[in-house]
Amino acid sequence: MATTIAKAAADATAVTHAARIEHVSKSFPAPGTPGGQQLVLDDITLDVAPGEFVTLLGASGCGKSTLLNLLAGLDLPSAGSIDTDGRPALMFQEHALFPWLTAGKNIELALKLRGIAKAERRQEAERLLELVRLQGAHRKRVHELSGGMRQRVALARALAQDSRLLLMDEPFAALDAITRDVLHDELTRIWRETGLSVLFVTHNVREAVKLAQRVVLLSSRPGRLAREWNVGIPQPRRIEDSAVAELSVEITEELRREIRRHGQH
């Protein structure tokens, strides 16, 4: 524990940000109107510090997924610049594990594509499975795992990329409440153990508050930075903590105000 903190601190002095988004806009060709452009992201500026946990919160149409795609390098911004410390790992709402591979081989594929030698892959995959508390699941097929287990393997696979930044696109949205709660605690533990930076997209306010050091609210159509909150509540937090609830109420009010604006034209 102590060493990882020291490591994170050392990294912090070397690099000032895990991700730097500067005046980024993104538009897509608007359907129906030839030549027309639809603005999805409007002048987003956001830094994620090394080791920081930021949640990105917004209603439908705020361009959360677009922003993650830009950060992951799957798409290019129309304007502005994006700088990340290496290629970020990305975790999806669906587990996106390859069904033709076992749980362990999914992780080993990520290692292989990273250029890790064959001899080390197996051991490293075992270590990562242990980190998400799935030791012994190496040979399990994806369809033999429960929803929560699949997301944990997906997390292990994302960690196998050894990125400094982990992007998460509503990764727990499809899980039941108990499992989601447990995975929140797991993610918090792993984040603290690894010293990773996390940018976590969600539309669940309590989830955002429970996990984050900083909550960033995006407005919709186009996505703009609306407001942000520093969450000073000490970890470990519980989803039912009164402090979590209080801040959630405040943020929800703001989110509703944002959504209401779209009803009045």
Place this chain on the structure above:
Amino acid sequence: MASTDTGVDAKGDGSSAAGEPQDTHDLAGLEAGLDALESVQAARTPLRETLVRKALPPITAIALVLVVWQLLVGAGAAPDYKLPSPSAVWDEVIDAWLQGTLLDYIWTSVSRGLLGFLMALAIGTPLGLLVARVRFVRAAIGPILAGLQSLPSVAWVPPAVIWLGLNDSMMYAVILLGAVPSIANGLVAGIDQIPPLFLRAGRTLGATGLREAWHIVMPGALPGYLAGLKQGWAFSWRSLMAAEIIASSPDLGVGLGQLLENGRNNASMAQVFLAIFLILLVGIAIDLLIFSPLERRVLRSRGLLVTR
């Protein structure tokens, strides 16, 4: 059940001030309970049950056909030269076996069919990959490839004979023209059905170009590809039989197609029936011994085949 209950209780009672090790311990227990509750155990059906359920119905059906056949012959429904009795066909089998030619007939055709199929595989696979992944190639030859599938490959026999003569290469040309489009189209369909999420996930893991094709695209397309292979084999076999029936020459050796044609020339309906049965038998055997187990294995490993 009990483990989850206590796990949830402990979590509810423990305040946020609880020490970290205790907290982590609770979490591990809770998680283990959830995992145990939600894991599904896939059981395989015992072999005996599979045999009874899968083998019994077709055997019954075959027996029924033989009985009806024998009854028709016994009732004199058609003269002998049109409808031989089952026993006459069986005698043909025994004859051919005793002469040592039965396996020769089969092997001549099967070796041709399999070799032709393997060549079709080697050509159809890269072709399908190109059509599916390169937009220009797809626009250029995609429709032609799909259309070729509906062209009966027997149509290729006359030009193949003229171009290549009465020899083995003409047989292989006909097989290829029949099977390559099936295999390529199967792969294209398989690739088109890969969920885009897998491609995105692959790219974030750093799989691009040939590595993407090898690690993501081909395995993702495997079920569709196998279906294409299965159809490709059926087309290979059909094309070959058409070629053997039409283009018989002493140099070519007697395969099942020639056996059928010889039977017609000798006015031996029993031999014609024998040839038809053998052609059918080989088609079924290859499917049952190679393609079906392969397909089932692939689908089962992906949880796509639910045993009822």
